[in-house]
Amino acid sequence: MRKAITLTVNGKSRPADVDTNLSLLDLLRAELGLRGPKYGCGMAQCGACTVLIDEVPARACMLRAARIDGAAVTTLEGLADAETGALHPVQQGFLKAEGAQCGYCLNGMVMTAVALLRRTPDPSDALIRDALRHNICRCGAHLEIVASVREAARLLRGADV
Structure with a gap:
């Protein structure tokens, strides 16, 4: 049908x-x-x-x-700016803090982080881990992923996104 x-x-x-x-x-x-x-x-x-x-x-x-x-x-x-191609601050945060190894989980981590940071602009590490708990990273880059979301939060607080 x-x-x-x-x-x-x-x-x-x-x-x-x-x-x-x-x-x-x-x-x-x-x-x-x-x-x-x-x-x-x-x-x-x-x-x-x-x-x-x-x-x-x-x-x-x-x-x-x-x-x-x-x-x-x-x-x-x-997520990127359609006119300029500038990456979204969450994407920038993942690049700066090296939050990906193989990159397979990256889509889910980034999209979940975008939603989290729209709700909670300055989350604690515990809240970041809780928000991402259903996204699996098989490479074990969890520390870098949390650092990436922290960096993205810092960038967002300084940007109007």
Whole structure:
């Protein structure tokens, strides 16, 4: 069965005719060519596929695209400034504090950190760890990831984002 939907993806209206079983992740990657969200576990457990839906972190691998008709979806690609290409402060924080090794978890860590810092501009390390607890980093870069979010918070407090 198919359904016509329209999503706002990274600020652009994107109509699509989707199979009702198509995951949001498959729509974003296969049909829209966005590579930020990754396929990790396919069970919403690892966080590699995290996107923001109406500003709330969500696992795209388990969401059916047809069920979020009308929603605003932000992917990793949508964080950078569209006009200048300047990276979002959270992306800058991860670069500066070297918060990635292999980079596979990076999408989920960044997207979850963006949502956290919008809610809590100056989180404690405990709050950062709690917010990221459902995102798996297999490389063990957890200390650098926490430092990256702290750096991003510092950058955001100095920037109007």
